Amino acid sequence: MHPTSEADLAEAIATAKGALRIQGGATRDIGAPVIGTPLSTEAMDGIVEYEPGALTLVARAGTPLAQIEAALAAEGQRLPFEPMDHRPVLGTTGTPTIGGVVAANVSGPRRVQVGACRDFLLGARFVDGAGRVLKNGGRVMKNVTGYDLVKLMAGSFGTLGVITEVSFKVLPIPETQVTLAFSGHDPARAVATMAAALSSPFEVSGAAWVQGQTLLRLEGMERSVAYRVGALAQRLQPFGQADHIQGTAANTLWQTIRDAGALVGCETLWRVSLKPSDAPAFLAAVDPEQQLKCQIDWGGGLIWLGAQTAENAANTHARLRAEIATLGGHVTMLKAPTALRTSLAVFQPEPPATAALARALRHRFDPKAILNPGLMG
Amino acid sequence: MEMPAPNPAVLALKPRLVARLQEVLAPDAVIHDEAETRAYECDALTAYRCPPLCAVLPSTTQQVSDVLRICHEMGVPVVPRGSGTSLAGGALPTADSVILGVARMNDVLEVDYDNRFVRVQSGRTNLSVTGAVEADGFFYAPDPSSQLACAISGNIAMNSGGAHCLKYGVTTNNLLGVTLVLMDGTVLELGGAHMDAPGLDFLGVICGSEGQLGVVTEATLRILPKPEGARPVLMGYDSNEVAGQVVSDIIKAGVLPVAIEFMDRPCIRATEAFAKAGYPDCEALLIVEVEGSADEIDEQLALITAIARRHNPVELREAADEEQARRIWLGRKSAFGAMGQINDYMCLDGTIPVSQLPYVLRRIGEMSKDYGLGVGNVFHAGDGNMHPLILFDANKPGDLELCEAFGADILRLCVEVGGCLTGEHGVGIEKRDLMVDQFAPDDLDIQMAVKDVFDPKWLLNPAKVFPLAASEPRRQAQIAAE
Numbered sequence: 001m002h003p004t005s006e007a008d009l010a011e012a013i014a015t016a017k018g019a020l021r022i023q024g025g026a027t028r029d030i031g032a033p034v035i036g037t038p039l040s041t042e043a044m045d046g047i048v049e050y051e052p053g054a055l056t057l058v059a060r061a062g063t064p065l066a067q068i069e070a071a072l073a074a075e076g077q078r079l080p081f082e083p084m085d086h087r088p089v090l091g092t093t094g095t096p097t098i099g100g101v102v103a104a105n106v107s108g109p110r111r112v113q114v115g116a117c118r119d120f121l122l123g124a125r126f127v128d129g130a131g132r133v134l135k136n137g138g139r140v141m142k143n144v145t146g147y148d149l150v151k152l153m154a155g156s157f158g159t160l161g162v163i164t165e166v167s168f169k170v171l172p173i174p175e176t177q178v179t180l181a182f183s184g185h186d187p188a189r190a191v192a193t194m195a196a197a198l199s200s201p202f203e204v205s206g207a208a209w210v211q212g213q214t215l216l217r218l219e220g221m222e223r224s225v226a227y228r229v230g231a232l233a234q235r236l237q238p239f240g241q242a243d244h245i246q247g248t249a250a251n252t253l254w255q256t257i258r259d260a261g262a263l264v265g266c267e268t269l270w271r272v273s274l275k276p277s278d279a280p281a282f283l284a285a286v287d288p289e290q291q292l293k294c295q296i297d298w299g300g301g302l303i304w305l306g307a308q309t310a311e312n313a314a315n316t317h318a319r320l321r322a323e324i325a326t327l328g329g330h331v332t333m334l335k336a337p338t339a340l341r342t343s344l345a346v347f348q349p350e351p352p353a354t355a356a357l358a359r360a361l362r363h364r365f366d367p368k369a370i371l372n373p374g375l376m377g
Numbered sequence: 378m379e380m381p382a383p384n385p386a387v388l389a390l391k392p393r394l395v396a397r398l399q400e401v402l403a404p405d406a407v408i409h410d411e412a413e414t415r416a417y418e419c420d421a422l423t424a425y426r427c428p429p430l431c432a433v434l435p436s437t438t439q440q441v442s443d444v445l446r447i448c449h450e451m452g453v454p455v456v457p458r459g460s461g462t463s464l465a466g467g468a469l470p471t472a473d474s475v476i477l478g479v480a481r482m483n484d485v486l487e488v489d490y491d492n493r494f495v496r497v498q499s500g501r502t503n504l505s506v507t508g509a510v511e512a513d514g515f516f517y518a519p520d521p522s523s524q525l526a527c528a529i530s531g532n533i534a535m536n537s538g539g540a541h542c543l544k545y546g547v548t549t550n551n552l553l554g555v556t557l558v559l560m561d562g563t564v565l566e567l568g569g570a571h572m573d574a575p576g577l578d579f580l581g582v583i584c585g586s587e588g589q590l591g592v593v594t595e596a597t598l599r600i601l602p603k604p605e606g607a608r609p610v611l612m613g614y615d616s617n618e619v620a621g622q623v624v625s626d627i628i629k630a631g632v633l634p635v636a637i638e639f640m641d642r643p644c645i646r647a648t649e650a651f652a653k654a655g656y657p658d659c660e661a662l663l664i665v666e667v668e669g670s671a672d673e674i675d676e677q678l679a680l681i682t683a684i685a686r687r688h689n690p691v692e693l694r695e696a697a698d699e700e701q702a703r704r705i706w707l708g709r710k711s712a713f714g715a716m717g718q719i720n721d722y723m724c725l726d727g728t729i730p731v732s733q734l735p736y737v738l739r740r741i742g743e744m745s746k747d748y749g750l751g752v753g754n755v756f757h758a759g760d761g762n763m764h765p766l767i768l769f770d771a772n773k774p775g776d777l778e779l780c781e782a783f784g785a786d787i788l789r790l791c792v793e794v795g796g797c798l799t800g801e802h803g804v805g806i807e808k809r810d811l812m813v814d815q816f817a818p819d820d821l822d823i824q825m826a827v828k829d830v831f832d833p834k835w836l837l838n839p840a841k842v843f844p845l846a847a848s849e850p851r852r853q854a855q856i857a858a859e
Contacts (some may be wrong), residue, residue, distance in 0.1 A: 027518045052760065053625030076631055105573070116573060118581060121549045132819045140728040141760035142547060143798035144536045144585050145808070145815055146842065147824045151549065153580020160577075174633035195491045202512075221388050221632075224673040227518035231670075237661075251830040269589050270793045275570040277491045348575040356406040357830060376576065 004043045006125065006133050008198040011163065011187040014131025017225065021157035024062060027092045031157055031375035032346050033338050041099050042248045044164055047071055049139070055137050056122065056165040061099025068098055072170055080171040081117050082108030082258055089260045089269065090335055099163045103153030108258035109206040109217070112198065118154035120169045126153060126161035129366030139167040158372045160365040174219040178229045180242035181204070182214040187296060188280040190214040192269075194299040195277065200235055202228040208257045209296040214239070217254060241281045262295045266306030267337045268313040270320055273327030275305030276300030285323050292316070308339050317344055324348070336376050347377050378425055378466075378806050381840050381849060383473035384856065387453055392428055394451055394475070398433055401443035406481070408432040417458065417476045421523075422466040422807060424777060429456065429470035436481045437493045437554055438564060438594040445592065446562030451859050456561070456738045457588035459528030466723055466803025467535060467587055471839055477592060477640055479530045484596065485509045492570055493551055496597045499530035504538075506598060515600040518545035521801065522713070533593050536585030538801035543759035544668075545601070547801065549584040554597035557583060557590075569597060582827060587727045587803050588838045590831035603736075604668035607635065608693070609705045610678055612685045612693035613659035617641065620661035621734040622759045626684045627665065628731075632677050637759035638664040638709050640740060644716070644753030644766070645708070651715035654708030657692035663758065664709055711716065712755045718750070720768040723780050727791030728800035740790055741765055748783040760810045761801035763791070789814050812844055821847055832859075841850045 001020075003009035013020070019036030024120035048129050048324070052075040059068055065083065067117035083106040085096060100106075107116040114120075119149070121138030121284065136149035153163060159202035182193060191208035197204045197216045206217030216236075218228050234244050245253060256262075263269055272284060286305075287294070293306040305320070307313060313336055320331045351357065358376075362369075387526070395409045409431040410566070418426040430453070435441045447456050454474040461468050471478050479500035485787045487496040488510060497506055503524040506517040520539035521527055527537070535556065538547040539793040545551070554568030583590055585756055614620040624637055627685060640662045649656050656662060663685075676696060686691055696702035706798040708715075716722045729737050738754060745752045749766040765787055767778035788808065792815045798808045812821060826837065829849075835852040843847075 051730060051732055055628055057729065059732060075629070079618050099513070105578075106571075111572065115550050118578060119546060123759050128823065132823075134820055134823050135816075136820065136824075138795070139802070140727045140730055140760040140762075140796050142538050142542065143797045143805050144547075144563055144801055145797040145799050146804065146812065147827055148536065148549065148585045149827070150829075151578045151584075154581070155574075155578055170635060172628075175631070199490055199493060199515075199602050201604050219675070221676050222678045224669060226670055227670055273573045273575070275492050277489075298572055298641045304858065328569050329571040330573075332575070350576050351565070351724070352580070353559075353565055354567070354576070356563075357579065361577065361827065361828040364830060365823070 001039045002043045003291050006044070006127065007226060008046070008165060009162060010127045010131045011131050011336065013127055013129065014349045015228045019370050022162050022372050023287060024097035024103065025064070025095040027087050027094045027096045028104050029092055030334060031092050032341055032377060034372050034375050038374070039162065041162060041164070042097060048165065055170050056141070056167060057170050058165065059140050060165050061097060061163045062341050065096040065098055065101060067173040073173065076171045076173050078173050079120065080110060081120055082352045083109045083117060084123060084258045084260070088264045098166055099253050102154050102158065102163055103158050109208055109254055109297055111374055112207055112301065113203065113205045118151050121150050121154050121166060122169055123167040124150050125165040126163045128161045129368055130370050134161065137167070141169050143224050155376050159362060159376055160371070162324045162371065165216045174224050175221045176249055177217060177219040177246065178225050179245040179253065180216045180229065180233060181245055182240045182242050184215045184240070185209060188284050189239065190202045190296060191276060191300040193236060196236060196239070196312040197232060200232060202232045206254055210262050212258060215253065215257070218325060230300060253355060257295070257297060259302045260295055263293050263304050263306035266293055266335070267310045269304070272302065272303040272305065272320065272324065272329065274303070274324065274327055278327045278329070279303055281302050282323055282327060286319050293359045303372065310340060313340055314344060345377050379845060380471060381425065381845065387411060388430065388474040389407065390453065393404055394433055394453060397479060398431070398444060399446050401447070401493050402433055402435060402440055406434045408434070417470060419778040420461040420463040420466060421470040421806065422464055422469065425469055425806065426465055427470050427472055429474050429476045430472065432476035432478060434478050434481045438558065440560045441477065441592055441594050442562040442564055445558055445560055446475060449561045449834065449836065452834065452836070452856070454836045457530065457534070457592050458839050459531030459534070460502065460526050462523040462527045463531060463803065463805055464536065465799070465803045465807040466819045467803050467805040467841060471808055472640065474839065479528065479594065482594060488759065489570065490515065493600050494597050495600050497529060498597060499533065499593045500528050503527050503529060503532055506533045509609060510600050511603065514603050516603050517598055517600055519548045523818055525644045529596050530593050533584050533800070534588045535801070537761065537801035539730055540636045540638060541756070542759060543637065544633055551582060551594060551599045552584055553599055555580060555583060555593045556595035558592045558594055560591070560837050561836065565771045587631070587805065589828055589842060590837065600725055602639055606674060607666055608674045608696050609664050609666040609702055610682060610696065611692065611694040611705045612663045612690045613657040614661045614688065614690055615659060617661045617738045618735040619688050621731070623663060623685060623688050623733060628759065630680060630684060632667070632680055634665045634681070634759065635668045635758070636664070636666045638757035640709065640712065641754040641755050644712055646707040647753055650710050651718050652708050652711035655706055656753050659691045664705055705771050709755065712718050716753055716768065721771040722766045722768050723782050723784055724761065725765045725767070725787055726790070726799045726802040727788045728760070728762045728795055729791050729794050729796035731758070733794040734758065734761070737763070737794060739792060741787055741857070744783060744786055748779060750780055750783055761796065785811055806841055809842060810844050825851060
């Protein structure tokens with residue numbers, strides 16, 4: 001099904017007899033596999049409204065992300081949360097849509113400084129499982145009118161409703177960026193370096209560790225960045241001497257980090273969200289022999305782990321879940337063969353009381369249980 | 378403002394309820410004497426008052442859970458209360474409700490600079506959260522005007538903002554986790570020191586739910602390293618249109634000031650008479666503040682003042698030192714007090730798309746003449762969050778009602794131009810009946826469905842947020858089912 005309007009979509013859902021597999025550009029095949037009739041939002045596309053002077057943009061869910069980024073760039077603006085492109089690492093094809101970004105609450109390295117996709121989402125229109133067209137939030141930056149269901153829709157993977165339109169707060173693209181690169185760091189040293197950097201007033205907008213390098217990004221106006229690069233390097237002297245990466249090389253570098261480039265080609269993939277300072281201990285516990293591919297982002301708060309094959313994946317999965325249970329945080333199995341994603345819990349199981357609320361809420365939004373049923377567990 | 382009639386069956390329960398509450402709380406934590414419950418009869422929306430059945434002041438999450446479980450069992454409504462500074466009547470009791478105040482829960486539980494968060498009990502005041510970390514160079518970003526008094530619990534309930542949210546966001550963007558007690562006494566942990574919530578974003582729904590889904594007893598808040606410095610610049614213009622254009626041009630130029638504040642002529646005159654900050658007598662005044670090292674501030678202000686000059690300001694004043702910066706902010710910070718000197722006032726909180734600013738100000742001016750009530754505008758221009766202050770005389774019969782009608786018209790105007798009823802104060806009882814102007818019946822129904830899930834008996838903070846015509850049938854059905 002390819003509805004071209006909200007009304008068509010509402011009709012399709014209201015009359016649906018069985019499960020629907022909701023997708024945008026189908027580039028983010030995340031969660032337990034869903035068996036159902038595919039329903040794509042791709043034909044509901046187009047930027048509805050863009051006010052650069054108000055830093056707000058409204059677009060239909062099927063609008064290609066690239067089209068939105070190009071329109072913003074033409075005005076020197078961007079989506080601040082730096083949404084990742086899942087295609088390289090998941091091995092998918094297709095065209096990422098803005099609705100998909102929201103449904104999966106996709107954020108990139110800048111999340112550590114400015115917040116996630118859900119933090120910039122101002123409003124959403126969606127069709128619930130009964131076929132009702134609903135709206136929440138709006139297109140203004142400050143809005144506390146009624147309950148915030150906009151946050152609820154972000155990251156709900158189409159299980160509460162099919163998103164038809166979203167509005168965002170956007171921000172200016174800074175004049176320039178410079179990245180400080182420290183070499184020869186292990187995760188413990190990297191996380192300590194990143195904590196020192198993020199606790200400084202120098203506004204670090206990216207803090208990642210990949211292949212032994214700790215990378216710290218500074219963005220802003222020319223003079224300001226020059227000053228902060230010097231001041232930060234000075235403060236971080238105990239952690240070593242830093243190289244400077246800038247221009248296109250820096251852009252490419254952060255795009256690779258954003259897209260978990262170090263893990264491309266892995267057959268199984270996990271995403272671990274935890275307290276940043278717990279990252280080194282977590283890694284030491286779950287992968288003492290360093291057999292998994294690894295990338296750290298968000299100053300330690302996000303760990304990517306991958307294995308070339310799916311062999312032992314169930315054991316690794318159990319080990320990650322057991323360790324995170326002692327520390328707090330959560331583990332998502334982002335990529336694995338279909339059989340594993342069916343038999344293992346892809347998303348971190350929730351405590352019973354929270355799970356009961358989630359079940360009850362889903363029932364209210366999707367009484368026929370037809371919207372991506374079972375995807376989130 | 379209509380409130381539901383108190384349930385006589387609940388009123389009759391008072392002696393037994395008080396006895397049960399006394400079993401789980403310290404003797405001085407259950408306030409039931411009629412003279413003493415008066416202290417809880419209203420919040421900062423003082424036009425509406427109603428003493429509660431009783432008030433409780435628990436000290437721990439366990440006690441909150443006990444109180445809620447007892448009230449749940451007995452079918453007694455509960456109104457959560459932080460510091461009682463709501464301008465929307467968010468903590469207004471009903472005669473058959475228990476006020477649950479978190480004022481005694483104000484400890485700092487954990488400070489973690491490596492991971493940049495602080496965990497506090499929810500009764501702690503906003504400013505004292507920053508107070509707990511500022512000696513080490515950190516601060517908590519959301520800064521509502523009432524920050525000296527308002528509690529984190531209320532900030533979370535209303536998703537409070539402040540002057541600096543253009544850069545730092547509002548409460549929801551700075552909240553990492555909460556301990557939440559449901560109406561039946563169940564204790565939940567949502568979020569925590571990690572950055573993303575697994576599963577559905579319940580934390581995002583709790584923030585801004587006006588105490589209707591659960592009682593937050595502890596909160597994990599993001600703290601930020603303090604910038605090296607900050608400096609404001611003041612600019613005055615002959616017209617609101619031009620000032621609005623300046624705001625837009627600054628934003629489009631790629632600098633992100635930490636605050637852009639706007640005052641119109643009536644407000645400038647009132648504050649000048651009161652605070653004598655030396656503001657120019659002009660149509661529109663902007664205060665723009667930037668942050669960073671001295672050099673970075675110079676760089677940003679050079680760009681901003683160049684834009685300001687292109688639009689022929691009647692005044693352009695850069696703060697050269699701390700004292701001048703203080704004077705620039707003095708008038709803005711005294712604005713509410715100054716208006717209060719003239720008369721009683723009602724403070725509105727609608728948000729509009731920034732591009733609609735000149736039109737909306739003109740319309741408010743016209744309506745002011747029609748209603749015969751004065752109005753001053755002071756607001757956060759960067760994000761379009763307006764605060765029209767309507768002047769009225771509380772002692773003059775009919776003036777409050779006239780003022781409320783004027784306010785409702787302004788808020789409808791905000792919705793009409795693409796904005797919303799409330800940007801940071803919350804709906805409470807104040808804007809409850811205007812919700813139908815912003816939301817279709819189904820949009821309200823899906824919000825109330827969330828309430829059904831978290832609080833099936835509709836006992837928490839009754840008669841707020843939703844129009845009574847929409848919420849009362851749901852609540853009465855629950856009472857009838859008891």
